[in-house]
Amino acid sequence: MSKDTNLTSKRRWIALGIVATLIIGYFVFRKGDEKNTILTAKAIQQDLVITVETTGELDALNSVKIKGPDGMRKARIWQAKINRLIEEGTTVKKGDFVAEIDKSSLSDQIKNATDDVTLAESNMIQQKLDTTLTLRQSRDNILNLKYQVEESIIKLEQSAFEPPATIKQAKMNVEKNRRSLKQAKMNYRIKCDQMEAKMKQISTKFSKKRRQLDFLLKLEKEFVIFAPEDGMVVYHKDEWSGQKVKEGSNIHGFNPVVATLPDLSKMVSKTFINEVDIRRIKLKQKVEIGLDAFPEKRYSGVVTKVANVGEQKPNSDAKVFEVEITINESDPIFRPSMTTSNRIITKIVEDQKLIPIEALYTDNDSIFYIYKKQGFGFKKTVVTVGDQNDHDVAILTGIENNDVVSLNRIEE
Structure with missing residues (x-):
């Protein structure tokens, strides 16, 4: 084997050894430092949409x-069972039947009112009879007194040749009978007035009882709805x-x-906003609306009513304010009481450098900083903060578009 061949083979083995060492070292390091895996995100340039998200219920506008x-x-029935x-x-x-209300309490009142009307009617009839009899007796008495006056006048005329004492007595009888007749006529008029007043009183009482019974009978019909x-x-x-x-x-x-x-053609979403966020809610703000039952459906709306007075919901200490959102679209799937997810757009800040809110840190609530990627590491960088929503925060200074930031706090 030549010298060059041996050298090449040796270099190959050295390279393989370095790669193997790096791979083993990577997995050893990763296994021992899994907790410190760094998550990152890029700064992006876009509008910051600030919203208040809440859950509501569909209801008809009309x-x-x-x-x-x-x-x-009016019948003193404070509640009744369905x-x-x-x-x-x-x-x-x-005109179709909807409901029927229990009318047992009303039935008792109708029975009592019927008895009252019967009694009042009986009293009225009795008073009429008493009035007729009393006035008839008075009229008969007046007629008898007239006869007495006429008789006394005749006796006076016949006593013209009688002694003066007899004539005087006859005159006195005429005057006495005339006075009695006059008094009887006055008494008759007074009795007429008395009987009329008493009859009017009894008649009024009867009419009142009759109206009450008529009212209850009419009310009874309304217990079927x-x-x-x-x-x-x-x-x-x-x-x-x-x-x-x-x-x-x-x-x-x-x-x-x-x-x-x-009226299902025009619907609203009624929701409740906590007292912390209600100051951000204004009339005419745009709203993005979803239906929990149909997640794929999206609608638009506008805030049309904001309560001025808060209320405390059952089983809660927090105060809430009712807000009504009118939905712009109409849909056959709309049903009252459907749950809606409402995203109320309270503010839009245009053309901002945004990073996830998880990438922003502070130690004293006055100085904010991020960990911005530089080379193979990250540098702690102080930034100026603008508006933010639930997910992103606008960075005014200290970062540029597409800068990479760490979502983890990096120990220095």
Whole structure:
């Protein structure tokens, strides 16, 4: 074998040894330092979109309420149980049956009101009879007194030739009978007024009892509820418990809504924003909307209502504010109470250098820095920070487009 051949073979073996050593060293190093694997990302130049993300529920912008009896409070019925309901989502025509309310408490009132009307009517009839009899007696008395006056006048005329004392007595009898007649006529008018007032009082009482009974009978018919318009039935959700109306639930006199007939052509997403983020929410902000039931579907919307007063949700200490988002599109798949994912765009900062928020570090909340790749290593670099969202942060100084940064904190 020649000298050159031996030299080439020797070099080949040396090269193979170096490669093998590097491979073994790589795996040994990797095995011992797996925890320190460095993840990186590139700075990119684009708009920074700042959003508030929240979950909401679909609801119709316009709907017709299906209400229970409006007169429950007037009848002093503060709540009533629902005995029957048709299935939610049923499409109904105007006048179709929807629900039936238990009317046992109303039935007791109707029975009592009927008894009151019967008694009042009996009293009114009795008063009419008493009035007729009393006034008839008074009229007969007046007629008798008239006869007495006429008789006394005749006796006075016949006593013209009698002694003066007899004539005087006859005159006195005439005056006495006339006075009695006059008094009887006055008493008759007073009795007429008294009887009229008493009759009016009893009649008013009877009319009042009759109106109350008529009201209760009319209210009884409203305990069977029918659809006021065509549409799909969606049951009302209690504002406090969050539970939907169902058979066995109670409806309340102050808000007897049982269900709604939503107009599905125009929908809104109703959501609640915590008190920390609500200051960032404004009217007319654009919103990106998704449906949990159809992840492939995307819609656009706009903020159309922001509550001025917060509320505390059940089982939570945090205050929230209701926000209503009107959806621009219409879709046959829309159904009330579907869960939506809402991405409210609160601000867009144009043409920014962005890095993942995980790549930004600080030790004292005033100086921010990153680990920027230089050569085969990374250099700790102080940066000036701009706006940020949940994923990215804008870097104003200290970085250029396409610079590589570490997502890991690098020990120096």
